[in-house]
Amino acid sequence: MNSQPSPPAGAALALAGLNKSFGPAQIIRDLSLTVAAGERVAIIGPNGAGKSTLFDLISGRSAPSSGQIWLAGQRIDGKKPFEINRLGLARSFQISQLFPTLSVFDNLRCAMLWRQGLGYNFWRSLASLTDTNTRTQNLMQQLQLESVAHLPAQQLSYAQQRALELGLTLASDAPVLLLDEPTAGMSRSETSQFMALIDTLTRGKTLLMVEHDMSVVFGLATKIAVLVQGQLLAFDSPEAVRNNPLVQQAYLGAVLSTAESAVALTPTLSQMGRGGEQSLRDVTSKA
Numbered sequence: 446m447n448s449q450p451s452p453p454a455g456a457a458l459a460l461a462g463l464n465k466s467f468g469p470a471q472i473i474r475d476l477s478l479t480v481a482a483g484e485r486v487a488i489i490g491p492n493g494a495g496k497s498t499l500f501d502l503i504s505g506r507s508a509p510s511s512g513q514i515w516l517a518g519q520r521i522d523g524k525k526p527f528e529i530n531r532l533g534l535a536r537s538f539q540i541s542q543l544f545p546t547l548s549v550f551d552n553l554r555c556a557m558l559w560r561q562g563l564g565y566n567f568w569r570s571l572a573s574l575t576d577t578n579t580r581t582q583n584l585m586q587q588l589q590l591e592s593v594a595h596l597p598a599q600q601l602s603y604a605q606q607r608a609l610e611l612g613l614t615l616a617s618d619a620p621v622l623l624l625d626e627p628t629a630g631m632s633r634s635e636t637s638q639f640m641a642l643i644d645t646l647t648r649g650k651t652l653l654m655v656e657h658d659m660s661v662v663f664g665l666a667t668k669i670a671v672l673v674q675g676q677l678l679a680f681d682s683p684e685a686v687r688n689n690p691l692v693q694q695a696y697l698g699a700v701l702s703t704a705e706s707a708v709a710l711t712p713t714l715s716q717m718g719r720g721g722e723q724s725l726r727d728v729t730s731k732a
């Protein structure tokens with residue numbers, strides 16, 4: 446009767462028949478989704494649609510009521526967050542994840558060490574420390590945070606803190622990343638520049654992001670998943686989702702009409718090119 450379900454071949458992440466209830470309230474309903482390696486998926490939907498709950502299920506923060514989740518072919522539903530992280534999935538946890546009194550460099554180094562399973566260990570070999578320091582330095586450069594390397598995280602600007610938070614997620618070197626509203630709270634120009642940073646630093650990785658800002662969604666995602674009342678209404682290319690009458694009716698129509706002007710004002714990544722990446726320096730170097 447209960448034949449063991451198998452994951453779709455070659456998927457970076459796959460969800461099948463996922464359900465989550467809190468008491469009598471069913472929040473996620475029979476959700477199935479297959480994400481190919483290297484795909485960038487934006488999860489959108491009205492407030493309360495279940496986006497954060499879905500992230501919680503994938504990252505192990507809570508267990509599904511039923512259904513399966515596979516990461517690169519391995520069942521992960523019901524596993525602990527640190528086990529899922531070790532298996533190759535990292536989730537950004539907003540600024541609260543930062544160590545406020547540690548420097549930018551030490552925040553990143555801690556994340557690197559955790560990935561290696563070393564922690565702060567007095568007896569760690571000098572060679573591995575040197576290697577970690579070099580890789581921390583490289584990541585810090587990519588994040589354009591060298592100018593604030595020795596500042597405590599709590600003294601950074603908001604945009605710099607978000608860049609550091611992205612760095613902590615990247616430090617685990619996980620091939621699958623979950624980003625929770627990466628540009629929330631940023632100005633429009635900061636958002637454009639941060640999008641360019643995400644684009645550059647997550648190349649080749651599989652990305653899922655919950656995002657309300659349609660300029661980010663349509664500028665960055667290769668696929669969009671639309672969640673309404675816990676159900677997957679659509680999972681398709683940005684163009685197909687934009688033109689889907691069901692999506693228009695349930696969600697995007699209203700959102701796009703208010704966001705359209707913002708989208709028009711925000712250059713796409715290809716339009717930004719190197720210039721966009723360059724100007725991020727201005728944002729992240731703000732004291």
Ligand SMILES: Nc1ncnc2c1ncn2[C@@H]1O[C@H](COP(=O)(O)OP(=O)(O)OP(=O)(O)O)[C@@H](O)[C@H]1O
Nearest residue numbers: 467468470472490491492493494495496497498499
């Ligand atoms: N631990 C919980 N216990 C009971 N209900 C919960 C719990 N967590 C979430 N919910 C409910 O589940 C529903 C979906 O919440 P969720 O935060 O996943 O939505 P969301 O799409 O991320 O919303 P938003 O866009 O506003 O962040 C909401 O009605 C919320 O009240």
